[in-house]
Amino acid sequence: MKERKEEFKKACAKAVEYQISFQLPDGGYIWDGYPIDAFHKQALSWQLGGHHVEALKLLNWIVEAKKLRADGQLEQYKGDNYKHAWFFQGAHLLGRFDLSYPVMSYLRSQVTECGGLPHFDGDELVRALSTAWTGVGALYFGDLELATKIANCCISMLKQQPRKDRFYFQMTRDGKLATESVNPDAQFIDTTQPRQCYWEVGFAMLLMCKMYEATKDNAYLDHAKGFLEFKLRCFKDNFSFWGSGKSALAAANYYKLTGDERAKEAALQFCRFVADTQTKEGGFRYEDEPDELIIYVDHAACFSVWAGESLKIFESLES
Template sequence: MVEARERGVRWLLSQLNVDCSISPYDHAIGSFYRLPWAFAVTGHSWEGAMLLEWFRRNMFNEEGDFAGKYSREDADGMYPYPNSNLIYGAHLLRQFDISQKGMRFLLTLQDKEAGGFYSRKDNLGPTGEQDIWVSSQAGLTCLLTGRLEAAIRVGVFLEMMWNLQPDVEGKLYHVYSKKEGLIREPRKCVDAGAPAQLYFQPGIAAAFLSRLYMARPERKYLDLAKGYIEFAMRCSDDKLSRPQVRKTGWGAGLVYQITKDTRYRLYAMRVLDYILDAQYPEGHWVNLIASSTRPERHQSIETSAEAIVHLDHITASINVY
């Protein structure tokens, strides 16, 4: 595991420009947002700080939004997600001007009533959609930066989403709006009986709820975390051949760490085995999509940084006895 992590981070470091930025810059937000986090957990603080300096100069404004010289169009539909990841990495790297100012902006995207985070910056009203995945990562970032009340609101949102499910044994609808409530569309649903699903939706929910339970040990958070991760574990075995499964290992590992129930540890280890097996000899990972068998370089950078972060998550949690 250590060897895989080191090989992966060496590949990421080889993609850096002299100033530790990564081009093409139009993918800085959509694809490179998790790099500071990956560098932080692998001991490359200087490279992470230098990359954040590039963001500070080029893609970070006075409001605390990651916007500026280059497009972030490829992230518009998940607006809080790259922001949350960049803030998380910045906080780990002790770049507190970015993390604190970034949090002030991020919190403007939270629905204070429902508790979720709006997926689009340009639709914060009744038709604005709030998503389990996007909101859970924002909640994790709230926890890391000390915004406990905002994180608790995300917990309220995930509890509401769970209770609204019409068939939680078989399907997890993951999008909500004030106007429609739970949006019951096939493309906004994880179907446990079908292949090629968005397995990360229940996975990251379980990870966030586990962390929230650590911060505020109320039984309902742990019960919800178990509910979400057990849904993920019920999903088609196809999941263990797809990178979308990695967050389920994160969630299962944390539930194991809290409960010491070895079912969750064994599942997390299966996900870990998949991550290790999927690494290319050069050190990177890919996220193959239906339209392409040769992902572009920026896509490999994104999925490799995520793999390294999840190696850190899973190995840390499953080795707590």
């Protein structure tokens, strides 16, 4: 396994270098044919991969191009709270408070009555994805009150689940789980089917682990286990699909806190998936996805974070 871990680390490093190969001389990350809003993950991915200068150049470009609006939104993101949550962490961990403070102010404005956030500003329903990732950001920001409110929303979502074979990941703004009785188009993870949006559970589990670290309240570990148990019931690709990375890092954190070997194996399963499916250039694309550059780059950003940070956790625990 030691040899494979070195292979995993090299794959993560290659994924970061692949992304950086597209950075423009002025630090920017928008060019003809590439989406104008797809630079939200790079600052976090690059710095965690040891490329702080490139990440800072990207943030300099954002400031110089005046892409931050007065209300704290990045103009290209058009109210996408999930992308703002990604961007916040990248900027804040680099100490670019001129960017992170306004963005967190905007995210605070998106928190609804139940503590959740919609994916996009104005959406009728809140979603686990944008909610939990913002909650992790709130902890980095030092706002435990906000993080607690958001975590309570995720816990409520878990407690309201009516079936063991599904996870409904949307709620009304006042906190009612959006099953078919609330929304005919209710969205959920189906444990009997492959290629599910596993990230909805993964982010929530990660937030529970981080809330435990911040508070030492064992209830958060209990809820993290609840999310893990659901994820383990999912289809056999539960930790070897392109949407599995968030729950892989959550599992690595849960293993660190509890020693649950199932969680460790789950995270390592995703690391194997990353190493085994990377292209020779360093990106990733799968048969159910379009053959477009954004796919290769976006996966490279995500996977370098989820697998890379999982490996660091395991390495830190080795004697």
